[in-house]
Amino acid sequence: MTDAATQPTAQQAGAKTGISALTKKRYAAEKRFRLYGIIAVTIGVLALVMLLTSILSRGLPAFSQTFITADIYLDPAILDPEETRDPTEIAKVMTFSYAPIISASLGALAEELQAGPVPDASPQLLADMISGAANAQLRDYVISHPDEIGETVEFEFLANARIDQYMKGNVTRVSAEADSRVSPVQLDIADALEQEGLLVKRFNWAFITAPDASENRPEAAGLGVALIGSAYMMLIVLVLALPIGVAASIYLEEFAPKNRVTDLIEVNISNLAAVPSIVFGILGLAIFINFMHLPNSAPIVGGLVLTLMTLPTIIISTRASLKSVPPSIKEAALGVGASRMQAIFHHVLPLAMPGILTGTIIGLAQALGETAPLLLIGMVAFVRDYPEGLPAGLFEPATGLPVQVYNFTQRADPAFVERASGAIIVLLAFLVVMNAIAIFLRQRLERKW
Amino acid sequence: MSLVDDSVKPVTTEEPKAEWDSREKAAKSVKIHSKDVDVYYGDKQAIMGVSLDIGANQVTSFIGPSGCGKSTFLRCLNRMNDTIPICRVQGTIELDGGNIYDPNIDVVELRARVGMVFQKPNPFPKSIFENVAYGPKIHGLTRSKTELEELVTSSLKRAGLWNEVKDRLNEPGTGLSGGQQQRLCIARAIATRPEVVLMDEPCSALDPIATAIVEELIDELRSKYTIIIVTHSMQQAARVSQRTAFFHLGKLIEFGQTEDIFSNPKEKQTEDYITGKIG
Numbered sequence: 001m002t003d004a005a006t007q008p009t010a011q012q013a014g015a016k017t018g019i020s021a022l023t024k025k026r027y028a029a030e031k032r033f034r035l036y037g038i039i040a041v042t043i044g045v046l047a048l049v050m051l052l053t054s055i056l057s058r059g060l061p062a063f064s065q066t067f068i069t070a071d072i073y074l075d076p077a078i079l080d081p082e083e084t085r086d087p088t089e090i091a092k093v094m095t096f097s098y099a100p101i102i103s104a105s106l107g108a109l110a111e112e113l114q115a116g117p118v119p120d121a122s123p124q125l126l127a128d129m130i131s132g133a134a135n136a137q138l139r140d141y142v143i144s145h146p147d148e149i150g151e152t153v154e155f156e157f158l159a160n161a162r163i164d165q166y167m168k169g170n171v172t173r174v175s176a177e178a179d180s181r182v183s184p185v186q187l188d189i190a191d192a193l194e195q196e197g198l199l200v201k202r203f204n205w206a207f208i209t210a211p212d213a214s215e216n217r218p219e220a221a222g223l224g225v226a227l228i229g230s231a232y233m234m235l236i237v238l239v240l241a242l243p244i245g246v247a248a249s250i251y252l253e254e255f256a257p258k259n260r261v262t263d264l265i266e267v268n269i270s271n272l273a274a275v276p277s278i279v280f281g282i283l284g285l286a287i288f289i290n291f292m293h294l295p296n297s298a299p300i301v302g303g304l305v306l307t308l309m310t311l312p313t314i315i316i317s318t319r320a321s322l323k324s325v326p327p328s329i330k331e332a333a334l335g336v337g338a339s340r341m342q343a344i345f346h347h348v349l350p351l352a353m354p355g356i357l358t359g360t361i362i363g364l365a366q367a368l369g370e371t372a373p374l375l376l377i378g379m380v381a382f383v384r385d386y387p388e389g390l391p392a393g394l395f396e397p398a399t400g401l402p403v404q405v406y407n408f409t410q411r412a413d414p415a416f417v418e419r420a421s422g423a424i425i426v427l428l429a430f431l432v433v434m435n436a437i438a439i440f441l442r443q444r445l446e447r448k449w
Numbered sequence: 450m451s452l453v454d455d456s457v458k459p460v461t462t463e464e465p466k467a468e469w470d471s472r473e474k475a476a477k478s479v480k481i482h483s484k485d486v487d488v489y490y491g492d493k494q495a496i497m498g499v500s501l502d503i504g505a506n507q508v509t510s511f512i513g514p515s516g517c518g519k520s521t522f523l524r525c526l527n528r529m530n531d532t533i534p535i536c537r538v539q540g541t542i543e544l545d546g547g548n549i550y551d552p553n554i555d556v557v558e559l560r561a562r563v564g565m566v567f568q569k570p571n572p573f574p575k576s577i578f579e580n581v582a583y584g585p586k587i588h589g590l591t592r593s594k595t596e597l598e599e600l601v602t603s604s605l606k607r608a609g610l611w612n613e614v615k616d617r618l619n620e621p622g623t624g625l626s627g628g629q630q631q632r633l634c635i636a637r638a639i640a641t642r643p644e645v646v647l648m649d650e651p652c653s654a655l656d657p658i659a660t661a662i663v664e665e666l667i668d669e670l671r672s673k674y675t676i677i678i679v680t681h682s683m684q685q686a687a688r689v690s691q692r693t694a695f696f697h698l699g700k701l702i703e704f705g706q707t708e709d710i711f712s713n714p715k716e717k718q719t720e721d722y723i724t725g726k727i728g
Contacts (some may be wrong), residue, residue: 258534328571332634334532335567336584337560337640346583347573 036391055421062422065219066159066167066206068130068193072105074142076150085146098135103127105152109198118184131158131185133213133220159199161219161415163190167201170414207422211384212404218415220410223423225383229299229398230368230430232387236303236394237310237367242360244307245314252315253322254344260446273312280309281373289377296378297397301388305373310363317359321352354442361438365431371402379403401427480505480645480675481526486540487522488530495521497700498540504644506621508667508676510686510707513696514727519679522696523647526677527563528556530650544645564638567652570630572622572637577614580622580633581605584641600640607673608636609666628659635666639674646670648678651686664689683723687711695719697727 075161076083078097080090114119121397134157142149158164162182173184193199210222256262284305288294325348333343374380380403387393399407401423408420413430481503488496496518511519518565521530528549530536542549549559552593561584561597572580582589591597601618610632614625615702622633631651638646647666652660667676667689680686686693694704695718701721703710714720721727 113522211550328567328569329573331529331532331567332571332573332637333583334529335560335565336587336637337557338556338583338587340532343588346587351574 012051017215055424058418059421059423059425061168062207062418062425063156063204064168065207066164066199066201066203067156068159069154069156069198070102070106070109070130072102072138073152074149075101075104079142079149080146085149087143087146089142090146090149093139095135095139096106098138099127102130102134102138112129113189113192118185118188121189124218125183126187126189129160129189131160131219132217133158158219159190160185161217161413163199164201164219165415167194167199168191168418170331170418184266207419208270210424211386212382212407213384214382215411215413216420218411218413221416222421223401223404223426225386226401226404226423227426227430228387228393228401229302229379229383230401232299232390232398233303233400234364234434235390236300236367237306237364238360240303240307240309241314242362245311245360245363247358248311248320249315249318249322250344250349253319254340254348266404269312273316276372277309277370278372278376280305281376283308284373284377286389294396295397297381297383297399298395298396299379300394301377302374302400303394305377306367306370309370309373310367311365313366314356314360317362318352318356321355321359322348324355325351345427348443357438357441357445361434365434368431368434369427371400371406374400374403375406380407382407401430451636459638462483469489478505479503480545481677482524482541482543484548486522486525486538486542488539489537495699496525497699498513501701502706503675503677504692505675506671506673507679507692508671509572509691509692509694510690511677511679511694511696512681512683512686512700512722514722515681518694518699519663519694519696521648523649523679526645526647527560527565529560529565531556536607550704563645563647564641564643566631566634566638566648566651568626568652570634571628572625573632574621575622576604576619577622577625577633578618581636584637585697588641590642596728604640605633607639608632609662609669609671612659626659628655628662631655631659631663632640632666634699635663635670639670643674645677648676650679650681652679660685683711695722697722 078101079093082089103123103126106123110121110123110126113126134155137157138155141153141155159167161183162171162176162179163186165188166182167174167190171179171182171187174188176182177188190199194198199255206220207222208227209224210220211225212222213220252266253260284301287299288304289296294304329347329351330343333347334340338346376396379399381397381399383397383399385397385399387396405420405427408416408423479502481501483502484500486496486499486501487494491608499518499522501522508655511523513519524530525538526544526549530538531618538550544559544562547554573583575583578601581604582597585597585600591600602611605614610629611628614620615631622630625633631654635646651667652663655663664685669676670676678686678690690707693707693710695710695714695716696703697718702714703714705715709715710719711723714723718727
């Protein structure tokens with residue numbers, strides 16, 4: 001507070017010239033304002049850093065998964081009792097029957113462990129360390145390779161979520177004591193298997209490509225269906241919202257007479273941009289599903305609802321960028337005898353294009369992250385079947401990435417926490433890719449002066 | 450810079466009287482005839498009962514203080530005012546005897562016949578070639594690519610820009626200097642082979658040297674086109690035009706030969722304006 005001492009002299013000087021005190025005040029105000037700005041930016045950056053660290057630290061482990069390697073004897077007595085090797089006969093054996101095959105094949109390994117590091121090991125404990133998804137994996141393999149029945153084949157199975165979490169440091173012997181789904185003995189077995197190289201943790205593509213999995217096997221859950229669903233919806237939004245939005249903006253900006261009707265339309269467009277997204281969900285439910293009888297949970301309905309939601313954003317930003325094109329350009333075109341449409345399409349629109357694209361991408365990004373309307377039109381359903389290719393796939397059930405995040409967070413098993421964060425990382429990556437495309441396109445277009 | 454020295458001299462006053470008279474006779478062929486033109490912006494009347502005949506192959510200048518309606522009247526002549534929704538034009542304006550506000554007249558064709566150069570140079574953000582070629586392209590004036598190239602070349606030559614840009618036709622028109630940009634706009638306007646060229650304060654954004662070049666160009670273009678120029682500079686009006694119209698508060702106060710307007714004005718208001726008492 002040395003200022004206090006110098007202040008009187010400054011005031012005296014100010015009184016003499018009448019300028020310096022005022023100037024000082026102005027500089028002080030400027031300095032203060034700059035400080036506020038720096039503080040604001042710092043808060044923003046800190047928030048972003050905190051968000052990213054929390055998501056990355058929790059979500060990145062979801063991309064790696066623990067696998068257990070085991071030799072399985074494909075017992076003909078269970079798999080093909082009549083020795084037909086006919087795939088249709090083999091398919092009659094349900095996944096449930098494969099569980100004994102796995103535990104029977106693990107007997108040798110269990111004995112080896114009993115003799116060595118883990119005296120309490122048993123085939124059943126070993127089998128329980130393997131994911132419930134293993135049965136289906138085994139069955140798919142047997143049906144596609146019927147001639148290998150009766151042989152011993154080496155398989156790599158997903159480890160149970162608890163074992164996986166133990167490898168990632170989230171399950172301890174203390175917590176295992178209290179857990180009905182894992183025992184400390186199994187953790188000892190996991191350590192032993194890891195030393196022998198039968199248990200490995202590695203990158204797991206299945207997290208991105210596989211469909212969702214049920215409540216009690218989080219280790220098998222993936223984002224495949226949600227990614228396809230989101231991609232389909234974005235495609236619909238892009239194909240519908242961009243042309244409709246741009247056409248509406250050009251009409252309103254360049255052709256529409258300025259009267260009460262157009263005023264009303266403009267006010268309503270601005271208001272629509274602020275309507276809560278869940279309202280659009282109710283609208284979609286009422287119109288697209290109940291009235292037009294489009295299928296539930298289908299990307300077509302999600303895409304249409306998100307299109308409605310995105311249109312105001314696209315219209316507002318497109319109109320702003322059309323307005324920002326200097327009127328002299330349009331005048332020049334009209335002056336050489338271009339029609340109004342030629343002036344707009346040859347000169348105004350190319351100059352407005354970067355802005356239109358930016359607005360569209362912002363709209364798309366908003367739509368990509370939207371959850372509420374999708375919940376109302378049934379896209380929150382548990383979907384394990386991939387939708388088909390275009391266009392049939394648009395009418396088949398799917399989910400979206402944000403809904404998948406919501407789904408994961410709803411589930412009881414703690415292993416879903418990392419999967420939810422992992423799904424958010426995929427969602428953010430999707431967004432970054434979309435923004436990168438927008439920036440790329442914008443620069444390409446702007447290079448044309 | 451011999452160019453500058455030549456053109457800074459007042460063009461009209463230097464001309465021999467005899468030549469001036471013969472041209473005056475030729476100008477008897479009226480290019481644009483306007484009668485009782487009223488222009489309204491909403492409720493406000495901007496032009497009041499202007500009747501004016503513009504002769505062919507002459508430079509006619511409109512002078513007057515800001516807001517006097519000279520630009521508004523100019524923009525009526527190629528119906529650029531149509532783009533302003535609240536603007537209303539009454540009265541008759543005829544180009545070669547045909548009413549340009551006739552509902553059967555196509556405004557696009559009219560603007561090909563009546564070209565326009567604006568106050569601020571406004572080249573398209575495209576290449577120099579594209580700038581000039583755009584008009585002929587949309588009007589289908591050329592049948593082949595070579596024909597189009599010839600038209601662009603001749604237009605640029607006529608606008609006195611060819612030597613400066615012939616090696617960089619594919620560079621952006623916006624990269625030229627202000628004076629070059631304005632000459633590019635003139636080239637663009639004459640590329641559609643208009644009969645009349647309207648110029649709305651074409652030199653107000655240019656420095657004296659560029660202004661001199663453009664003024665000389667205007668004088669050269671007179672042989673092929675009828676030129677109407679709005680200007681704030683009375684010296685410019687005196688230098689480039691044969692006839693001058695003085696507008697004040699939406700009314701045409703005086704219209705006559707440039708010489709007479711500046712040396713011997715009939716109206717008090719005109720005299721006040723050119724001597725600097727008003728405006």
